[in-house]
Amino acid sequence: MMAMTGLDIAALVAAVAFAALVGFLIPVLIRLKNTVAESERVIVKLNADLPFILGDLREVTAHVSDMTGQARDGVEHMSQLLHKAGRVGEMIQQANRAVENTSNRLxxxxxxxxAGVRAGLTVVRRRMFLERLAHPPLPSFEVRSTRPPAVPTVVAPTPVADVRPGALQ
Structure with a gap:
């Protein structure tokens, strides 16, 4: 038997390490093969579905674009409406101020x-009073009528029953 030299031992260790590495790499390579096959199936499915997805995506984008345009138009219309409402509010406020100023003036x-009428009446009353004091009225003479005086008619009062408690006794 031959004695093993250091080189032989190193080669033996390298062979065992290579065998262990191959033993561990075989399951990893099998899994990698399965993963690559699954990836290939997904890519084939994506290639088949991608035109439909892109068509739907274009349609959705067109709808969103239309809705954005409508929203923009609506916001613009609402802005104009609110601006007009503000102008109407300002006009109402101006009219209110005008009516208020006019009514305050009136x-x-x-x-x-x-106040002038009251002061005038006071002056007229004072002058009339002073006029009466300065010029008393002359005695008045009665003018008698040729007709005989009317005879007064006397109506007797109607008796009223006394309804107080104890009055009928």
């Missing part, structure tokens, strides 16, 4: 007229 004028 009330102020009416109050002034009433």
């Amino acid at each position: 009330l102020s004028n009416a109050a002034g007229i009433m």
Whole structure:
């Protein structure tokens, strides 16, 4: 028997390590083969379904684009409507101020007229009073009518029953 040299031992260790490596790599390669086959099936399915998916995606994109345009138009219309409503509100506020100013002027004028009338009546009353004091009225003479005086008719009062408690006794 021959003695094993260091080179022989190293070759033996390398052979055992290579065999162990191959033993571990075989299941990994089998799994990798299955994964590659599954990936190939997925790619074939994607290639078959991709045109339909892209068509649906284009259709959805077109709908979203239409809806975005409609929303933009709606927002623009709403903006115009709100702007007009604001202008109407401003006009109503201006009209309200105008009516308020006019009514305040009318009330102020009416109050002034009433104060003037009151002051005028006071002056007229004072002058009439002073006129009466300065010039008392002359005695009045009665003019008698040729007709005889009317005879007054006297109506007797109707007796009223006394309905107080104890009054009928």
